[in-house]
Amino acid sequence: AQSVTQPDIHITVSEGASLELRCNYSYGATPYLFWYVQSPGQGLQLLLKYFSGDTLVQGIKGFEAEFKRSQSSFNLRKPSVHWSDAAEYFCADLSGAGSYQLTFGKGTKLSVIP
Amino acid sequence: GAGVSQSPSNKVTEKGKDVELRCDPISGHTALYWYRQSLGQGLEFLIYFQGNSAPDKSGLPSDRFSAERTGGSVSTLTIQRTQQEDSAVYLCASSFRTASSYEQYFGPGTRLTVT
Numbered sequence: 001a002q003s004v005t006q007p008d009i010h011i012t013v014s015e016g017a018s019l020e021l022r023c024n025y026s027y028g029a030t031p032y033l034f035w036y037v038q039s040p041g042q043g044l045q046l047l048l049k050y051f052s053g054d055t056l057v058q059g060i061k062g063f064e065a066e067f068k069r070s071q072s073s074f075n076l077r078k079p080s081v082h083w084s085d086a087a088e089y090f091c092a093d094l095s096g097a098g099s100y101q102l103t104f105g106k107g108t109k110l111s112v113i114p
Numbered sequence: 115g116a117g118v119s120q121s122p123s124n125k126v127t128e129k130g131k132d133v134e135l136r137c138d139p140i141s142g143h144t145a146l147y148w149y150r151q152s153l154g155q156g157l158e159f160l161i162y163f164q165g166n167s168a169p170d171k172s173g174l175p176s177d178r179f180s181a182e183r184t185g186g187s188v189s190t191l192t193i194q195r196t197q198q199e200d201s202a203v204y205l206c207a208s209s210f211r212t213a214s215s216y217e218q219y220f221g222p223g224t225r226l227t228v229t
Contacts, residue, residue, distance in 0.1 A: 032216055043118070043205060044220040051216070090157065094216055100145065100164070101173070102218060104157035 002095040006105035014113045021076040021108050023091030032094035033074040039087045086112040118221035126227045135191040135224045139208030146189050152202035196228045
């Protein structure tokens, strides 16, 4: 079964600092990977996705992620964090074309210090 | 355009009562999903509808849970004889189901509290 691991439960960064959130997926021939963000009391908002092609993908709100097959990773990055980025971030895997069940990591809660 | 909507946003019910949760998907999306988000289990898949095909109910945790989708649009998730362990946020999502589009768009969720 597919699995997604987010090693960091909680990360705190200062506003303006860079950010990297880690995500590892279990082996899959065709990973379809996503990052979602959830603000308190809100649903999940799609930040970006990777299906194929360029391994560096750009998303909304200034986020990007890099797919590294050799490391089974899909880490989320942002060069300069804003206070409004404080939220919980979820990495998810669709387990390849034809599948439809998203498998989520446990999430990483991001706190931003002013 | 309008996103996925869910109602109610919050529901408090007594143990043993039945509850119905509603989801209105994005217009034109043929696929609809229900997920459950709880502290202990994280985000879990519950059920999937695609067009007129039979739904995939493999994620439903017990036979107290059921869901239907009427007219290929609105969906209702029903939990009978609620238990305290059913307390969670129930999220609905919808998507196109084409070869080039797999993104699932989520609603704001319904927070269910069973007392």
